Amino acid sequence: MGAKESLIILCMALLAACSGGTRSAGADEHAAAAHEQASGAGAAGEDADNRGGGKAGAAGNESGDQGGGKAGAAGNESGGEGGGKSRAGAEKADEHKDANEVVLSADEVGKLGITTTAVQAVTYTPGAQGFGVIVGHDAIAQVAADLQMATAATRQSEAALARGKRLASGPGALGTDAVESASRQVAADQAALELARRKLTATLGQEFPRQHGGATEKLLDDLASGTVKLARITFPPGVLVSSRPKSLRVTALDSSPAVAAWTTSELWDAPQDPTLPGRSFFALLSAPEAAEGARLQALAVSAAGGIAGVLIPTAAVVVSNGQAWCYVQKKAGTFERTPLETNRPLADGYFASSGISPGDQVVTSAAGLLLARQTNPSTEAPD
Numbered sequence: 001m002g003a004k005e006s007l008i009i010l011c012m013a014l015l016a017a018c019s020g021g022t023r024s025a026g027a028d029e030h031a032a033a034a035h036e037q038a039s040g041a042g043a044a045g046e047d048a049d050n051r052g053g054g055k056a057g058a059a060g061n062e063s064g065d066q067g068g069g070k071a072g073a074a075g076n077e078s079g080g081e082g083g084g085k086s087r088a089g090a091e092k093a094d095e096h097k098d099a100n101e102v103v104l105s106a107d108e109v110g111k112l113g114i115t116t117t118a119v120q121a122v123t124y125t126p127g128a129q130g131f132g133v134i135v136g137h138d139a140i141a142q143v144a145a146d147l148q149m150a151t152a153a154t155r156q157s158e159a160a161l162a163r164g165k166r167l168a169s170g171p172g173a174l175g176t177d178a179v180e181s182a183s184r185q186v187a188a189d190q191a192a193l194e195l196a197r198r199k200l201t202a203t204l205g206q207e208f209p210r211q212h213g214g215a216t217e218k219l220l221d222d223l224a225s226g227t228v229k230l231a232r233i234t235f236p237p238g239v240l241v242s243s244r245p246k247s248l249r250v251t252a253l254d255s256s257p258a259v260a261a262w263t264t265s266e267l268w269d270a271p272q273d274p275t276l277p278g279r280s281f282f283a284l285l286s287a288p289e290a291a292e293g294a295r296l297q298a299l300a301v302s303a304a305g306g307i308a309g310v311l312i313p314t315a316a317v318v319v320s321n322g323q324a325w326c327y328v329q330k331k332a333g334t335f336e337r338t339p340l341e342t343n344r345p346l347a348d349g350y351f352a353s354s355g356i357s358p359g360d361q362v363v364t365s366a367a368g369l370l371l372a373r374q375t376n377p378s379t380e381a382p383d
Helices: 003-101 106-113 137-166 176-205 214-225 367-375
Strands: 101-103 115-119 120-124 129-134 231-236 248-252 262-263 267-269 279-285 295-301 307-313 319-322 323-331 334-340 347-353 361-365
Touching: 106 367, 129 137, 137 176, 137 214, 137 231, 214 367, 231 248, 231 295, 231 319, 248 279, 262 323, 323 367, 334 367, 361 367
Parallel strands: none
Antiparallel strands: 101 334, 115 361, 120 307, 129 231, 129 295, 231 279, 248 262, 248 295, 267 279, 307 347, 319 323, 323 334, 323 361
């Protein structure tokens, strides 16, 4: 091989060596770039994961904080409202309590003339309540007069018949027609007498006490003259425990029990009242002062056990807005208005079973002035 050929071979070897180095360097560069991209992607992924976790944690913390804040705010608000309602209820109760109390100084009590009385313990015997009227004596006088005239006529005709029969059997005897005429007169007078008796029972009842002879005539005369009053009392259906009360306590319907109160002396069945359902009775009242036609309320006293309570004097009762009240002195100068039920009257007032105890002091003088002072606090006590 010549020198020229050796030089050519050496140049080719150098070119090959240069080409291989370039490719190796490019490969290295590509490998390095790929490694850098992979590292960058990993870092980005890690960064994204870290950011996502941070955001989720922050959101959870924020949500928890907001929920806790809202729950706390709601609890505080509910507690505040409950406390407000409790305070409002207490204030309302205090206001209601104060509305039923009147507080006066000793000077004001003296100017109003307020005096108190200790209430007494009593036992109330329950009974059926009925209503009635005092019968006018004019109707009784008419039937009594009819009975008296019919009785006298019958006695006269019977005597005439007996005399005629005696004369008919002796000298100068009367004719048969005279005796027959006397007999017809006796029959007519007896029929008139029976009619008068039936009118009497229709007016005064089938059981009118007329079995005592002269005593009945005296009773009729007293009723006809108005000395003894006749009351007709009707009890609503189902209120009577027994078939007939033994006695009644009767008072005028439009007056307090302390004004007029009578106890019946005799009681018997009366004809049914067509205007009022229930059972009716006639009762005798020895009360000439009772007005005829007056409306009555009657209490049929029961034999059952009584109810313990107190007697509220009539002078202690005041009425406001349709409600009965009395004033109880709680302490010196402090008077509390207490409601009363007036459906259980007694002879000297009203029965109360609750709210007032025996020995409590109730206002019995100037209770009306105390009511006026309470309803209008600007009212001044009289000088």
